[in-house]
Amino acid sequence: MNEAQTQNEVGFGIALRAAIFHQGKILLLLRSRPSKGEYGFWELPGGRMNLGECYEDAVKREVFEETGLKISVLRPLNVFDARRDIDTQVVGITFLCVLESEDMKVLLSDEHLDSEWVSFDCIGTKKVIPGLHKEAALWKIGD
Template sequence: MRRKLRVAAYAVCVRDGQLLLARSPGPGGLPEWVLPGGGMEHGEDPYDTVRREVEEETGYRIEVTGLLGVNSTRRTFPGRRLGRAVDHHGVRLVYEGRITGGALRHEIGGSTNLAAWQPLDAVPGLVRVRMVDIGLRLWRKRPVVGRVDPEG
């Protein structure tokens, strides 16, 4: 079994009761909302990753105002390439961000195709990835240990 480690950084940006989200085409073409962010490039600091990714996906520049926590997942994916299964370990750093410049726009040719502010009370009704809920729980609870139960 092939092993893969992916480290990523995401931002929770809340302004006037709304959460900044990006929309991904999702598996099977069903769009789903995600926190702006993504994978680190080799040699890149996660602090720089989250700032770069937010600007790429939403058009906004942010100031990182805090590290909310870390989320780790591990899943096995069936073999797609060369028939070998993949043991995937994702480590996701979640930052709080404040918009400092730029203008809302949609990413072209990237992993997302729409960026929007969503009312916090509307988020539970959106088709979204679990990471949105994890990020919001970290933002609301601000656990000293930097971790919340991903299930609840």
């Protein structure tokens, strides 16, 4: 496959997610868009990185767009494959993040129906997007 095919025929992107911890809890958002798949599942805030954007700015932008929160990005937690179909390859990275202030009030975008700050151990009781339970278990091991 040549470079032109890579850019024009095969979709490729980088998806970034924020595992935002504050006062012993992590922020989950309830997905609202049926067209995006996994409607009604809980997920971490995040989205696609724009061309020319650095990862830290992309994570901060996505979190602010989806929640109104300002965060600090500390470090990567996990890399995952987010392939949606045979024509699209997405590499995902989850980052450990913390709030820049004590204000935990979430201002939701239209991408989500609800938000909840949950204790880390409660993630396993939520209907989360595929792979998030397994990924969260890895974070616990790495503490």
